[in-house]
Amino acid sequence: MDPYDQFFYESIPFPETHPRHLASLGRLFGLETADPERCRLLELGCASGGDLIASAWFSPDSELLGIDLSHGQIARGRELIRRLDLKNIELRQGDILDLDQRLGRFDYIVAHGVYSWVPAPVREHILVLSRQLLRPGGLLYLSFNTLPGWRMRGMLRDILLYACRDADDASTRLERAHAALTRLERSLQQLDALSARYLREEIAQIRKAPPSYLLHEYLAGENNAFLFSEFLGDAGRAGLRYLCDAELAGLFPSTFGEAVEDALADIGDDMEVEQWLDFVGARNFRRALLCRDDARVEDALSLDIFAGFAFSSALVPPPKVDLRRSKPISFREPDGTPVAVRHPLTRALLLEMHARQPDLVPLETLLSGASERLRRVGAGQPAGDREGCLMELFSLFCHRSVSASPRGRSFGQTICHRPAISSLARGELAAGQRHLSTAQHGSLDLDPFSRLLLLHLDGGNDLEALCDRLCAEIRGGVLAPPGGVGTGGRLRGRVAEECRGLIGLFARCGILDSGASAKY
Numbered sequence: 001m002d003p004y005d006q007f008f009y010e011s012i013p014f015p016e017t018h019p020r021h022l023a024s025l026g027r028l029f030g031l032e033t034a035d036p037e038r039c040r041l042l043e044l045g046c047a048s049g050g051d052l053i054a055s056a057w058f059s060p061d062s063e064l065l066g067i068d069l070s071h072g073q074i075a076r077g078r079e080l081i082r083r084l085d086l087k088n089i090e091l092r093q094g095d096i097l098d099l100d101q102r103l104g105r106f107d108y109i110v111a112h113g114v115y116s117w118v119p120a121p122v123r124e125h126i127l128v129l130s131r132q133l134l135r136p137g138g139l140l141y142l143s144f145n146t147l148p149g150w151r152m153r154g155m156l157r158d159i160l161l162y163a164c165r166d167a168d169d170a171s172t173r174l175e176r177a178h179a180a181l182t183r184l185e186r187s188l189q190q191l192d193a194l195s196a197r198y199l200r201e202e203i204a205q206i207r208k209a210p211p212s213y214l215l216h217e218y219l220a221g222e223n224n225a226f227l228f229s230e231f232l233g234d235a236g237r238a239g240l241r242y243l244c245d246a247e248l249a250g251l252f253p254s255t256f257g258e259a260v261e262d263a264l265a266d267i268g269d270d271m272e273v274e275q276w277l278d279f280v281g282a283r284n285f286r287r288a289l290l291c292r293d294d295a296r297v298e299d300a301l302s303l304d305i306f307a308g309f310a311f312s313s314a315l316v317p318p319p320k321v322d323l324r325r326s327k328p329i330s331f332r333e334p335d336g337t338p339v340a341v342r343h344p345l346t347r348a349l350l351l352e353m354h355a356r357q358p359d360l361v362p363l364e365t366l367l368s369g370a371s372e373r374l375r376r377v378g379a380g381q382p383a384g385d386r387e388g389c390l391m392e393l394f395s396l397f398c399h400r401s402v403s404a405s406p407r408g409r410s411f412g413q414t415i416c417h418r419p420a421i422s423s424l425a426r427g428e429l430a431a432g433q434r435h436l437s438t439a440q441h442g443s444l445d446l447d448p449f450s451r452l453l454l455l456h457l458d459g460g461n462d463l464e465a466l467c468d469r470l471c472a473e474i475r476g477g478v479l480a481p482p483g484g485v486g487t488g489g490r491l492r493g494r495v496a497e498e499c500r501g502l503i504g505l506f507a508r509c510g511i512l513d514s515g516a517s518a519k520y
């Protein structure tokens, strides 16, 4: 039985595979990429379509096709498509090896988490087929495990494969692998050797990931890693040209510090620099973007083109943002990671983006709002500021703290008196998903409180009614009280506070129904 039919892969949207991100990167290199809101996209190895279905729902003018070998996963995805009544997406069960030009041409082709996990003939066909199916300005997104960095991860794979050597079915393999991880954790806890520290970190990462990741990454029958240069050769022979990685920061030696910049300064060839950066950073995974080898592209990135994009950011500002001085202050990623921002104008731009989340807003519009913020606090704008701010914004984009699109996009999120969630969110909840897809093509993990709140956001409950229901459920033992309060007098205030915070978060994620209008 197909291992993916035995145990489904947890299929979620990845922001770096979205046509908005791909189109932006392509255009920075001078490629005439298709409008990301009106494009034709193919995903090879789409599992149950978690990445594609969200795209189809948020971009109704695009046409999406997903192919996967696993009958069960395709059936699950089709069920959600039927529930959402989407007409612009199709999921097909099939083998990549059987695909050919009859599929037609595509603006974007995505193969995420597939290339390293299939045998050589399938890998070769992915490259050849993609070259045949890409339109002239088209882009292929292809991720794969890289050498030599992956060899470190391979150490854990060897241990886990040993632990599962006599087990065939997926659940026994998972059980044995978890038992081995627990034994390893216990054994390593007091060791300070480099290998012990590395394994501890890897195990902590695995513990955070869904079980399907452990099964299909570490215990997969096929798991092949490649040198970047080897991959470039294979892609080139298929008529594809490497453009960049979906995460731009890794392209620049400066990301790794001055010592790396100095040590690699005499390498003239950009591809060799990238190969060396893989060595230096012990990189184990790449997200390569490739175009046709007959496409016209520029070697250098254009900041002028970047300035024409629309932007959005989930960075959370500190409670008080100094818009006068250039001393770096920390904004935070949603997971709490601090991000230093130096320029007052960049800070004002990020405040604008925060206020307009999840919309993608053209830079010129953001700049006028940001200038107004600076004016209100009496901060001037030296002439050089815009240039410096643009460089800083570009750096934030390279590190994925800011997302971009060649065109603006509003998601119509207004928090109204009786909020309702979107049909996509309702469908995903009904399908039992542990996460919801967001407007920026990410995913929001749900805890029991937010799940129950979402179920009550049906357009019929105001804040009072939501609190009544949730407090009753907490007192009835259905739900744990939020933030450790008991079931006494403070409960209602705490529940109301939690609801307000979460509804704001749902709006920033584009999860609310955009039809509602009355203010909250």
Ligand SMILES: C[S@@+](CC[C@H](N)C(=O)[O-])C[C@H]1O[C@@H](n2cnc3c(N)ncnc32)[C@H](O)[C@@H]1O
Binding pocket: 004, 009, 010, 011, 012, 044, 045, 046, 047, 048, 067, 068, 069, 070, 073, 094, 095, 096, 097, 111, 112, 113, 114, 117, 118, 122, 216
């Ligand atoms: C690791 S999963 C990745 C799924 C998805 N792209 C993602 O990143 O969430 C790999 C997928 O490739 C599919 N697959 C493997 N070999 C295939 C083939 N020859 N033809 C079509 N799909 C294949 C598997 O069924 C599985 O769903």
